[in-house]
Amino acid sequence: MRITLVNPLDETSRTVASAASRLGTLEGKTVGLLDISKPGGNIFLDHLERLLRQRYGVASVIRVMKPTFTKPAPEAVISKLVDADCDAVIEALAD
Amino acid sequence: MVLNRDLPFAFSSVTKQMLDKGDSAPAFSLARLDDTTLQFERVSSKPRLLIFFETDCPTCRLAIPYVNRLASIIDGNERIVGISQDGKRPTRELIEQAQVKFPVVLDQDLSITKQYDPVAVPTFFLVDAEGVIQQTLGGFNKLELNQIASIMNAARTVIAEPFDGAPDSKFGCVSRHLESAGEGEIANAVNPYLTRGARATRIELDESTDPFEYCMQFGDPLPVVPPTVERVDRLLAETSLEPDEIIGLIPPNYGAATVEKVAANAVMAGCKPEMMRVLIPLVRAVCDERYNIHGVQATTHFAAPLVIINGPIRAEMGFASRGNVFSNIARANSSLGRALQLILTNLGGARPGEIDMSTLGNPGKFSYCIAENEEENPWEPLHVELGFQPAQNALSVFAGESPHGVSEHMAREGKQILKAITRALATVWSYRVCHGIEAVVILCPEHVKTIHRDGFTKQAVREFLYENTGIPLRHYEDGGGEGTPYVKMYKRAIIDGEECCLKFPEPSAIKLVVAGGTAGKFSAVIGSWAAGARGSQMVTYPVSAES
Numbered sequence: 274m275r276i277t278l279v280n281p282l283d284e285t286s287r288t289v290a291s292a293a294s295r296l297g298t299l300e301g302k303t304v305g306l307l308d309i310s311k312p313g314g315n316i317f318l319d320h321l322e323r324l325l326r327q328r329y330g331v332a333s334v335i336r337v338m339k340p341t342f343t344k345p346a347p348e349a350v351i352s353k354l355v356d357a358d359c360d361a362v363i364e365a366l367a368d
Numbered sequence: 369m370v371l372n373r374d375l376p377f378a379f380s381s382v383t384k385q386m387l388d389k390g391d392s393a394p395a396f397s398l399a400r401l402d403d404t405t406l407q408f409e410r411v412s413s414k415p416r417l418l419i420f421f422e423t424d425c426p427t428c429r430l431a432i433p434y435v436n437r438l439a440s441i442i443d444g445n446e447r448i449v450g451i452s453q454d455g456k457r458p459t460r461e462l463i464e465q466a467q468v469k470f471p472v473v474l475d476q477d478l479s480i481t482k483q484y485d486p487v488a489v490p491t492f493f494l495v496d497a498e499g500v501i502q503q504t505l506g507g508f509n510k511l512e513l514n515q516i517a518s519i520m521n522a523a524r525t526v527i528a529e530p531f532d533g534a535p536d537s538k539f540g541c542v543s544r545h546l547e548s549a550g551e552g553e554i555a556n557a558v559n560p561y562l563t564r565g566a567r568a569t570r571i572e573l574d575e576s577t578d579p580f581e582y583c584m585q586f587g588d589p590l591p592v593v594p595p596t597v598e599r600v601d602r603l604l605a606e607t608s609l610e611p612d613e614i615i616g617l618i619p620p621n622y623g624a625a626t627v628e629k630v631a632a633n634a635v636m637a638g639c640k641p642e643m644m645r646v647l648i649p650l651v652r653a654v655c656d657e658r659y660n661i662h663g664v665q666a667t668t669h670f671a672a673p674l675v676i677i678n679g680p681i682r683a684e685m686g687f688a689s690r691g692n693v694f695s696n697i698a699r700a701n702s703s704l705g706r707a708l709q710l711i712l713t714n715l716g717g718a719r720p721g722e723i724d725m726s727t728l729g730n731p732g733k734f735s736y737c738i739a740e741n742e743e744e745n746p747w748e749p750l751h752v753e754l755g756f757q758p759a760q761n762a763l764s765v766f767a768g769e770s771p772h773g774v775s776e777h778m779a780r781e782g783k784q785i786l787k788a789i790t791r792a793l794a795t796v797w798s799y800r801v802c803h804g805i806e807a808v809v810i811l812c813p814e815h816v817k818t819i820h821r822d823g824f825t826k827q828a829v830r831e832f833l834y835e836n837t838g839i840p841l842r843h844y845e846d847g848g849g850e851g852t853p854y855v856k857m858y859k860r861a862i863i864d865g866e867e868c869c870l871k872f873p874e875p876s877a878i879k880l881v882v883a884g885g886t887a888g889k890f891s892a893v894i895g896s897w898a899a900g901a902r903g904s905q906m907v908t909y910p911v912s913a914e915s
Contacts, residue, residue, distance in 0.1 A: 274575065275572065275573065275574060275575055276572075276573050276579055276594065276596050277570050277571065277572055277573070277596065277597045278570065278571040278573065278579070278582075278583070278594055278595050278596055278597070278632075279568045279570065279571075279595045279596070279597055279600040279628065279631075279632040279635075280568045280569045280570065280571055280632070281568070281586050281595050281629060281632035281633050281636055281710070281714050282586065282714050282715075283618075283621060283623030283624070283629075283714060283715045283716075283717060284566060284568065284569060284623075285565065285566075285617075285621075285622070285623045285624045286566070312853070340902070341898075341902040341903070343660060343663035343667070343897075343898050343902060343903045343904070344660060344662060344663055345662060
């Protein structure tokens with residue numbers, strides 16, 4: 274007997290966005306560091322910031338933090354990174 | 369429902385098309401809810417007011433009481449006509465909830481909406497006796513509502529007072545005919561206000577395919593009931609909602625949980641058709657922003673949604689609330705909990721090993737649903753405590769760990785039983801971590817009987833547990849470890865002569881539920897995930913009484 278099923282999976286149509294092109298160099302660039310606010314995240318990002326500045330010649334580092342790691346970043350946090358014209362953003366968590 | 373302030377700028381060109389002051393108001397005839405027809409003639413003896421609205425628009429709901437006030441002071445029936453852009457059922461619900469006092473007609477195919485072409489809802493068109501539009505108002509604005517009212521009634525009564533608790537003005541939502549939705553159309557970003565989705569596709573299986581084997585890809589790792597069109601239709605017949613109506617967008621992938629998709633997953637979980645009446649509010653509840661299912665689904669913690677059922681529906685639908693309440697005891701509990709999990713993974717995308725990277729997981733991710741044993745509960749049950757009537761049905765969802773048993777067979781007094789429970793409560797999340805967490809305490813009938821006999825009210829139990837659950841300061845002396853960096857922020861109390869950090873921020877962080885069989889002195893505590901506004905809050909939703 275042939276049977277017909279109702280597809281129970283997600284079929285929501287979505288826009289597929291391609292990733293931004295990779296940077297050739299970090300020198301002179303502005304890099305955003307997004308701390309998701311887990312304990313220890315600041316220690317890791319402090320270290321990362323030092324490396325970016327000293328070893329890779331990053332011109333400026335923008336540090337922003339989510340109010341809670343349990344939820345997606347709110348608009349206000351994202352727009353701080355957008356307004357700063359970051360060339361790249363690194364989102365990091367630590368525990 | 370799309371908030372008007374979220375509109376792209378392209379809509380500004382649409383604004384010009386809306387009928388405006390000086391334009392002629394088209395006549396129309398539309399059906400009322402009782403299927404009789406309302407004729408709106410161009411010419412009349414007095415000015416009239418048309419209001420285009422949507423049932424799920426907060427601004428429309430804000431405006432209705434003011435229009436009701438106007439309706440009660442003007443003479444002449446049908447001088448105010450509400451034009452609903454939604455179907456009969458949601459419109460009727462709104463009329464009942466808001467006690468609408470003016471005639472309402474349905475513009476389901478939006479044909480009249482397209483003629484008047486409002487950008488937002490609510491939009492008010494004040495039409496003079498000659499059929500010419502005299503004034504328009506998009507959204508809510510007290511000043512302009514009073515202007516309209518003064519033209520409509522000779523006494524020039526003010527209908528919208530300042531400082532009555534409502535804002536002076538509020539943006540409306542996008543008029544239904546301008547919402548982009550539907551099959552084949554691609555949204556630029558997640559639109560959280562979509563109300564209609566696409567129909568589910570059909571999958572034809574040839575005779576050589578075993579449907580049970582084929583459907584293994586759709587479930588938890590156990591076989592599911594194949595969601596055939598016939599089976600899904602039986603569930604759809606139990607709801608007045610349209611199959612393509614979106615109940616919620618399920619995080620983290622924000623897949624559209626249409627009524628049809630919910631039904632297909634419910635079939636797979638083994639739900640009886642009538643379970644739709646519980647499952648639909650359950651999907652709405654887990655999608656409640658306060659519950660934060662996004663985080664609950666994506667965390668590495670143990671959390672899984674625990675569903676707690678209250679009210680007469682427990683008996684009507686066979687929900688177990690007594691012995692083995694957390695186990696494989698009743699089809700209702702097991703199938704409802706499983707259906708929710710299938711919806712979360714199949715539509716939300718939180719598949720174990722993919723987005724759901726929980727370190728140890730939780731057996732409740734197969735199914736985690738209990739009913740309260742209200743019959744053995746000497747106090748008000750959970751839903752009544754939260755404001756529902758005893759005869760109402762309600763469901764609550766709590767992001768919880770697995771139950772942690774508290775055996776206490778020796779205690780002869782309620783206080784001793786509660787002390788035993790405090791020791792288990794002290795360990796939830798992690799022993800030294802305080803605040804930011806909650807717990808559900810499941811009191812078994814034997815324990816609750818003794819506690820009640822000793823004169824405890826429900827609130828007194830909560831306060832006792834709050835005041836007596838603490839971690840002695842000496843346990844923080846060895847320095848580092850989870851919970852220790854914040855020790856200065858924790859509230860302190862003397863418990864049994866020793867200074868302690870209080871485990872919970874307030875008594876309300878402890879939820880009390882009576883469940884289980886009448887033999888055995890075993891209660892349980894269920895720790896939360898990150899609790900409160902920064903994590904997940906328990907939410908309680910009504911379940912309708914009619915089947």
